[in-house]
Amino acid sequence: SVGDEVEAVVDKSRAEVEKHHSATHLLHAGLREVLGAHIAQAGSLNDDKRLRFDFSHPQAMSAEEIAKVEAWVNEKISRAIQAKTDVMSIEEAKKTGAMALFGEKYGDEVRVVSMGDASVELCGGTHVNNVSQIGLFMITKESGVSAGVRRIEAICGNAAIEAVKTLRDELNEVKAEVKNVNPLVGIAKLKEQIKTLKTEVATAQTATKKELTPTMLKEVNVIVEEVDTGDIKTLIDEAKNKYPNVAIMLFQKKGDKVMIACGSKETPIKAGDWIKQIAPILGGGGGGRPDFAQAGGKDASKIPEATQKALAYLEENL
Ligand SMILES: [Zn+2]
CATH class of the missing domain: 3.10.310.40 (Diaminopimelate Epimerase; Chain A, domain 1)
Structure with a gap:
């Protein structure tokens, strides 16, 4: 009733889902930018810790293409573009050049979600207000789903921060294990030691070789x-x-x-x-x-x- 105290709690995981979902919009646009306009969404899944985006493309992406798409998305994030939602008729939406899902049924009125000129898409979901909220965007995997369909897995927001922290911790462990601040130098030294030891073992084996007496x-x-x-x-x-x-x-x-x-x-x-x-x-x-x-x-x-x-x-x- 009136006068009761209520506690409003922001669901943090809900906010993380919005970040991953919004990043999917930018990823979709980035893929079209880097790979071409033939890219069409074939499936999408996101939660508070990851996003998965399936799309039509005839071959595996090269490491360079993956890096380009990732950089494209992060560049848009760094520009702190305001996201905007407009309800309009489907005809008006088509004029904006909004990306729609092929074969999907839309009503007379549609929601158009735009992130500046980076992405304009028909979508009924909830999004960040500003793309800068997405934070760091990292592609974690690119793989094939079926003939002509590729899948990108990616993380952003808190999940990306956690992933970077894990990488840092693992790298520190590697540095400690190989006893070198530069792990590659440490590994190279270990390889050199193994080579030396192998030579020593071979020499020792020859030295202790039994004299065969007939x-x-x-x-x-x-x-x-x-x-x-x-x-x-x-x-x-x-x-x-x-x-x-x-x-x-x-x-x-x-x-x-x-x-x-x-x-x-x-x-x-x-x-x-x-x-x-x-x-x-x-x-x-x-x-x-x-x-x-x-x-x-x-x-x-x-x-x-x-x-x-x-x-x-x-x-x-x-
Ligand atoms: Zn959306």
Whole structure:
């Protein structure tokens, strides 16, 4: 009743919805400005934290086009254009050049929302009084919806401020993690360190490389062993260069799997035949030439058995 106290509360989220909705008007106009007059709205959704605008366009927007549209909208915002709503007949509205939705039914009287000469559109929604209220406008994503329809997602107002704050916080975390005020310099330094460490590891592996010593079997230098480090193909080449009459098979664990390689030089053993007998023990297969063959296996626990069988094969075939 008269005299009662009432409390009027401005719904902040309502104001944020108005900002996103009003930004959609500018975005629509900006897209037509940058991409051409063929741009027509195919769908629009906005709330207090984001806006989504679907429109007809035959291909994905380039990064440059996206930047141009974003800059166009922000330039209009910075000009603090007053928004104006007029009710007029549809004929009068057409004369103003207002953008209307194709195929949409309008009554005799329509609402024309204009933001200076930046945007004139038929719309029944609620808007900001002045485009400067929209604040910062940021396009967050451009994607395809269906053939010939693209989608832009964007933020403005408080949502844009929050997004920038998040970016700043994340960047500060990155700076702290890479221990450099310039994160790119920090990352470049880390990459350089990784490169150095890789070289050091490779050097260390070569230095600790096991000396492969052959045993004599029927005047053939025999090496059948599991090796932890070093490239087994290289080790086989080295043994073949170092010794005459050599039959060599090496196993190396790679995680759960096993790499197998073997070589034969100046012996009756054919490497390809030899490995075909041994690889299945390790749950694998492979083959190769008489002088060199390789295979992969799946069961590293069978390496001792494979070693025994490889030696037995030589006993029989040498
Ligand atoms: Zn509107």
